[in-house]
Amino acid sequence: MAGCPSATDRSVSINHASAEEPLQALVSWATSQLQSSGAASLSLVTPTLTALMSCPEARLSFATAGGVGYLARHLRHGTKASAKSGATVQQLYELCFCLWALTYECNNSPDVRATFARDAAVPALVDLVASAPREKVVRVALSALRSLAQCFTEGAHSRLGKKDVMGSTFLNEMIGCGLIKYIDQMKERQWTDPDFVEDLDVLHKLLHENFREMSRWDVYLAEVQSGSLEWGFLHTEKFFKEHAMHFEGPDGNFYVVKLLVALTASTDEEVVAIACYDIGEFVRHYPNGRSIARSLGAKDIVMKLVDHRNREVQRHALTAVSKMMVQNWAAVH
Numbered sequence: 001m002a003g004c005p006s007a008t009d010r011s012v013s014i015n016h017a018s019a020e021e022p023l024q025a026l027v028s029w030a031t032s033q034l035q036s037s038g039a040a041s042l043s044l045v046t047p048t049l050t051a052l053m054s055c056p057e058a059r060l061s062f063a064t065a066g067g068v069g070y071l072a073r074h075l076r077h078g079t080k081a082s083a084k085s086g087a088t089v090q091q092l093y094e095l096c097f098c099l100w101a102l103t104y105e106c107n108n109s110p111d112v113r114a115t116f117a118r119d120a121a122v123p124a125l126v127d128l129v130a131s132a133p134r135e136k137v138v139r140v141a142l143s144a145l146r147s148l149a150q151c152f153t154e155g156a157h158s159r160l161g162k163k164d165v166m167g168s169t170f171l172n173e174m175i176g177c178g179l180i181k182y183i184d185q186m187k188e189r190q191w192t193d194p195d196f197v198e199d200l201d202v203l204h205k206l207l208h209e210n211f212r213e214m215s216r217w218d219v220y221l222a223e224v225q226s227g228s229l230e231w232g233f234l235h236t237e238k239f240f241k242e243h244a245m246h247f248e249g250p251d252g253n254f255y256v257v258k259l260l261v262a263l264t265a266s267t268d269e270e271v272v273a274i275a276c277y278d279i280g281e282f283v284r285h286y287p288n289g290r291s292i293a294r295s296l297g298a299k300d301i302v303m304k305l306v307d308h309r310n311r312e313v314q315r316h317a318l319t320a321v322s323k324m325m326v327q328n329w330a331a332v333h
Contacts, residue, residue: 026052027061034070042074042087046094053101063102063112069119071099076124089134096128096140103147113151113165122148122170123226126177142199145174149206171210176222178230180207217246224259227266229274237281244285254292257282261298269310276302276313280320290324299324 030052033045052058074087074095087095099121105112116122121144128141148170174180183204191197211219220234220243233239249255260282263275279298283289293299302324305317 020057023055023058024061027058027065027067030062031065031067031070034067034074042091042095046091046098049098050094053098056105059102059105060109060112063105063109063115066115066119068099068102068112068115068121071095071102072119072121072124075099076120076127089137092128092133093137093140096125096137096144099125100140100144100147103144103151106148106151110164113169116148117165117169117173120227122173123177123228126174126179126182126228129179129182139193139196139199142196142203145170145179146199146202149174149203167206168210171206172214172218172222173226174203174207175211175214175219176224176226177228178223179203180211183207217243221256224256224263224278227263227271229263229271229278231270231274235274235277235281240278240281240285244282244289247282247286254296257293257296257298261296261301264301264305269308269313272305272308273310273312273316276305276316276320280316280323283320283323293324 026048030045030049033041049062052062075092077087102112103116106116125141125145129138129145132138149167151167151170183200186200187204191200214222216234216239220239223229223234229235247254247256257279260275260278264272264279266272266275279293279302283293283298286292299321302317302320305313306321308314308317
């Protein structure tokens with residue numbers, strides 16, 4: 001896609017000092033409107049925000065004020081429950097356009113890259129591609145994903161984290177969100193927009209190259225970190241038998257198990273069911289997994305899901321709790 005001012009625009013000699021205070025006020029107003037989930041607030045803010053995104057200073061200010069997270073939240077809410085959120089296709093497009101415009105700051109600012117990684121921008125964009133509300137929305141979502149996949153590091157390390165974020169970080173997250181299958185499906189169709197085709201080709205190449213370099217554990221870790229769990233080989237007895245020891249993590253803090261426990265609070269019921277299954281399989285196959293799961297609060301949290309309204313969640317929660325309580329689960333079968 002074309003049309004968004006790039007870093008080269010900064011070379012133009014313009015004095016923005018007199019405009020800094022009203023710009024900050026406008027950004028503050030925009031972020032306050034985005035904190036509301038109401039359709040009326042979106043109608044007010046999106047036209048102004050899309051205009052602001054042509055200004056590099058406004059993009060940086062908005063990103064610093066938490067704008068990436070606000071946009072990602074609205075996009076995810078809109079794709080998963082658009083009827084309740086009231087977000088129109090045009091509003092989804094405008095929100096996505098703003099997120100795409102902000103990716104132009106990723107090469108210049110390690111902190112903006114860290115913000116994109118921290119605030120779940122990639123899952124929000126992949127959700128848009130998966131739900132395909134309209135071609136123009138998918139087109140701008142793909143452009144944003146391509147921009148993130150190809151971003152690189154310049155200058156100092158991020159102040160928001162010890163490890164700098166780069167394109168490979170976002171590619172791993174895209175793989176964890178299942179973007180490969182959506183790209184593969186779209187590649188089979190005929191598209192007339194050459195920019196759209198180019199974005200598809202670039203993402204297809206980058207994703208498949210990155211996937212070949214990842215181990216199955218890397219793919220599992222990326223999926224859990226993305227919060228987008230889907231049934232498949234990664235959620236089977238065979239996988240847990242082969243990879244149980246990886247769950248302790250390099251620091252021995254069982255970070256992945258903690259993530260799974262957190263995912264039991266997801267609004268996506270399939271994610272909750274899979275998280276319960278994975279916790280139960282960890283308990284079965286990791287030495288002393290029962291004690292570790294209990295120490296992390298897994299038993300009490302999963303126990304509450306036994307009465308969940310969704311029968312699949314009920315079933316997997318009950319099975320997981322049983323695995324935490326039964327000394328020799330294999331003998332039960």
